[in-house]
Amino acid sequence: MANVDKELDARGLNCPLPILRTKKALNDLTGGQTLRVVATDPGAIKDFQAFAKQTGNELVESGEANGEFTFVLRKKA
Amino acid sequence: MSTKKLAIIATKGTLDWAYPPFILASTAAALGYDVQIFFTFYGLQLLRKSLDHLKVSSLGNPGMPMPMGMDKWFPVLAQALPGMQGMMTMMMKQKMRSKGVASLEDLRNLCAEADVKMIGCQMTVDLFGFQPSDFIPGIEMGGAATFFEFAGESDICLFM
Numbered sequence: 001m002a003n004v005d006k007e008l009d010a011r012g013l014n015c016p017l018p019i020l021r022t023k024k025a026l027n028d029l030t031g032g033q034t035l036r037v038v039a040t041d042p043g044a045i046k047d048f049q050a051f052a053k054q055t056g057n058e059l060v061e062s063g064e065a066n067g068e069f070t071f072v073l074r075k076k077a
Numbered sequence: 078m079s080t081k082k083l084a085i086i087a088t089k090g091t092l093d094w095a096y097p098p099f100i101l102a103s104t105a106a107a108l109g110y111d112v113q114i115f116f117t118f119y120g121l122q123l124l125r126k127s128l129d130h131l132k133v134s135s136l137g138n139p140g141m142p143m144p145m146g147m148d149k150w151f152p153v154l155a156q157a158l159p160g161m162q163g164m165m166t167m168m169m170k171q172k173m174r175s176k177g178v179a180s181l182e183d184l185r186n187l188c189a190e191a192d193v194k195m196i197g198c199q200m201t202v203d204l205f206g207f208q209p210s211d212f213i214p215g216i217e218m219g220g221a222a223t224f225f226e227f228a229g230e231s232d233i234c235l236f237m
Binding site (some may be wrong): 012014015016019020022023040050051054055068072 | 100103106108109141176177178179188191
């Protein structure tokens with residue numbers, strides 16, 4: 001797994017908390033830095049795609065393993 | 078690209094209907110929207126300092142799933158018995174906690190942190206005899222014209 005600048009554990013949280021926490025976590029980063037989010041909400045897959053599309057933060061990586069979803073976002077410059 | 082705007086009218090004062098305005102407002106704010114919620118009639122309950130008094134009722138709500146398939150065999154009339162509403166509310170809160178659904182207080186705080194503008198309907202405040210001290214700080218009071226000032230410019234306008 002690639003190195004990231006910040007990690008966010010959103011496991012066990014349900015909609016819309018993973019997105020809200022992600023937004024907050026991104027606020028602490030500067031443009032170009034990356035954030036890894038781990039979530040268990042199955043709705044997160046679509047939500048993170050939609051979040052990235054609408055906010056301009058790039059979804060660099062998106063994966064699933066053992067019921068956990070991992071997303072890596074790069075903050076918009 | 079100019080900032081998108083979401084305007085919501087919140088009119089319900091029950092535990093279940095308190096969620097949609099706060100969920101959508103906080104999410105829209107996270108997506109970069111400018112958001113205003115106008116709380117009118119029973120929706121004003123959602124601006125009170127404590128939200129512990131909000132209840133959910135199975136009465137008149139045939140779509141509400143109940144534990145042990147009670148919605149199939151438990152008489153509707155019996156749902157009107159004293160204590161039933163409190164029990165339903167307690168069970169709903171437990172279920173929400175166990176599923177990782179945010180508490181209303183948390184969602185409302187997240188809205189406030191994200192600069193969601195919350196406006197209480199002045200007319201309803203007068204009608205029900207609320208005091209300014211009944212409500213959380215940081216809200217505004219206004220009338221229908223105040224709402225339209227923002228709603229008229231909005232990209233999305235929702236009545237709940």
